[in-house]
Amino acid sequence: MSEKAVNGLCSQGKVLTLDTMNPNVRRVEYAVRGPLVQRALQLEKELKEGAKKPFTEVIKANIGDAQAMGQKPITFFRQVLALCSYPDLMENDNFPEDTKIRARRVLQACGGQSIGAYSASQGIECIRQDVARYIEKRDGGVPSNPDNIYLSTGASDAIVTILKLLVGGEGRTRTGVMISIPQYPLYSAALADLGAVQINYYLDEDNCWSLDVKELRRAVNEARQHCIPRCLCIINPGNPTGQVQSRQCIEDVIRFAKEEHLFLMADEVYQDNVYKDNKFHSFKKVLFEMGPEYSSTVELASFHSTSKCYMGECGFRGGYMEVINLDPEVKAQLTKLVSVRLCSPICGQVLMDLVVNPPQPDEPSHTSFMKERKLVLSNLAEKAKLTEEIFNTVPGITCNPVQGAMYTFPRITLPQKAIDKAKEEKVEPDMFYCMRLLEEEGICLVPGSGFGQKNGTFHFRMTILPPIEKLKAVLQRISDFHVRFTKEFS
């Protein structure tokens, strides 16, 4: 705390000021909900109050919030949730029998047979069993132990929890955590908050944002000069970059982690969001296929969520993590740590259960479930293709294919005059660009600087979530804006 802050004690100003508050929290940045979003909300209010704008609605393509963009929830999921919330509905004939069976099973596992009771801190046991079975099936039979599953409040919660276990040290012994650049800013925010050292490794934009182990090695070697690298975070499929890692690449990463003695964190929340000929490989599966030398040593935590994929159930804050090769004493510490928050929301746990244990072919909800699921995923695949195609027709926008996840992260060429103007206004050039887009077109994106990018390059992240016709219009308006903007500043 600064001298000024300590003296502040006598002057009877506020106890808590920018100067006296936790400096780690001050350092936290979170672009996905930053000043652009604040302005977008304000514009929405102004429109509602009758203000005239060059647009009639604000389109929030800044955040992966599928249902806010009109995606319909899966009927089966919501029926089971309604039954769990209000079990008198078990008498209602309009609910298919399998929804009732699921609801009854979960309720029987709840204290007092109510989703209003706390669960065990690690999550409801039968749900953890279902998660383990799901993982086994997904990974072609690689065993999964329900004791290694922790249900969480979305994936963010679990990610922060594991990072919290890993941090420590001071000065040159501080824990370093490797994250991709571009990254999802939860990681940088959590590392700032926890006082850990962020170690950047750059994805290769020229090769579809692929990950090169040479770059990992460069990053870790440089970092060893000033911290102790202990963890490597991977997001696959990538956010914001939309790449899907090949099996070979994952194997290389695992080998690297073992060599460099790093704890692996695999953020796999987009595991069902894989388009065209790409295929998702889980880190867990590849790890086990590499044989006991790896599968019995490399420490891995992998994360999933109810918020993405075909579900898009962000508001329920459901998720899980699986921990592999965790030291049993550390695992006890992890269980203790999560117990302080008592448990994750039961509705989110129930939803996670339905995701990992969806209707089976012989169950009444199967047909409609499969139809709804397929519709969402095929729409996303189409939107991924559309986005790449349209953007790549615009001079000054270059866009890698969206192989997975639900974002595009195109590179934009900005005229030097625009860069100078941004500097004058003390904002990042791509923030300047996105703010202009928002004011002129009502489209809210996130500037690339919020995710990190190579110096001198500029990007934005846009979700591909708007309905197809709207997405087409949005892509066209961004393209037109880009041309206009480039002209204005050249």
Add this chain to the structure above:
Amino acid sequence: MSEKAVNGLCSQGKVLTLDTMNPNVRRVEYAVRGPLVQRALQLEKELKEGAKKPFTEVIKANIGDAQAMGQKPITFFRQVLALCSYPDLMENDNFPEDTKIRARRVLQACGGQSIGAYSASQGIECIRQDVARYIEKRDGGVPSNPDNIYLSTGASDAIVTILKLLVGGEGRTRTGVMISIPQYPLYSAALADLGAVQINYYLDEDNCWSLDVKELRRAVNEARQHCIPRCLCIINPGNPTGQVQSRQCIEDVIRFAKEEHLFLMADEVYQDNVYKDNKFHSFKKVLFEMGPEYSSTVELASFHSTSKCYMGECGFRGGYMEVINLDPEVKAQLTKLVSVRLCSPICGQVLMDLVVNPPQPDEPSHTSFMKERKLVLSNLAEKAKLTEEIFNTVPGITCNPVQGAMYTFPRITLPQKAIDKAKEEKVEPDMFYCMRLLEEEGICLVPGSGFGQKNGTFHFRMTILPPIEKLKAVLQRISDFHVRFTKEFS
């Protein structure tokens, strides 16, 4: 990090071990879900598998989990939640009109009209407005600003968030936070996790666990030798001690906080759990009644939750906090910090809305709502009385009246031989006592040492939540056990 840990990098053991993990996390303790609960779960499993025990079920009186103890959820709440989960039910004639109106209003405030969308990080705006109106009404018209309301994932989440803003410094400039002893161990756990200094002030057991400002002054003066006290936490009604603070006491505490330049945190999650002639006074109300000298300067955060009171909806993880006199720049930092976790669970937000905006006298659900609410609260009042009466008949157990909340924290006299035996087994004497009680009677309590107590005194915390007839039996069995235990070790 220790020398050994750094060297560990070469030996290729685990990355994450007790020795290398975050030392702050290691220091965290959380007795409410500690080894006793682990053993209780194990005993339940053994019973299920047919093992013979001196009891037929394990009674978990360790945690304030009302619905797990058989309390029925409020019908109105659950009907609205079912409608929000599955809006097709709007067509169902069995749902009263007011449940549909509430559900429609919330859904209209959600992105895509779905509770599956993220909300603003601070919470859904119309719900924050309802919370502000509730507070105004509760506090006799003292104004409340929805901008000062943050919806949270239970109260624990919001409490940790505020503590996180407050911590900082190193060595003698570390932030000190005053907490009552006995305390609810979320506080000590969060302070350990955040690396802050815990400053203990003792409640006066001989005066119904009341709070004496002289004791606060002693504690803060001693603490100033080795840290910077910046925050005072109050739990009212008290957990685990069940006292309800008088208006005068709250005024004294506020005056003390102002004099000593402390940020006030008022944990008021039991605000409806007040029995007999006691009355709940909110810190906010008293603060504003003390005039502008106080109401415009003292920084206060107060916390509420859906988990306690007559609702007992723990599993939904709903809550809110109101912040008063927060520096606007710090408030912006707070908003940024909560945005990293995106938002609190929407079902919990909806439930919080229903709690602060229950059915009105002219609405169809009013009669049943009031009946259900009254039943829970009058039962709790009766159980509070019963608990005090029965325990105080037992030689060696003394028990203050349960004025509020849902726990009793009786003092137990332990024979010296039992204390010696516990020392031999390297456990706290009251842990030894509670473990014996669990093994012999299947009743799970939390030892007083988990909450803190004056040296040489012993207690346990028990919830008063079991249904009345079962509670009577539990009280009798604990009493018999106490007599037996005392005899065995004397």
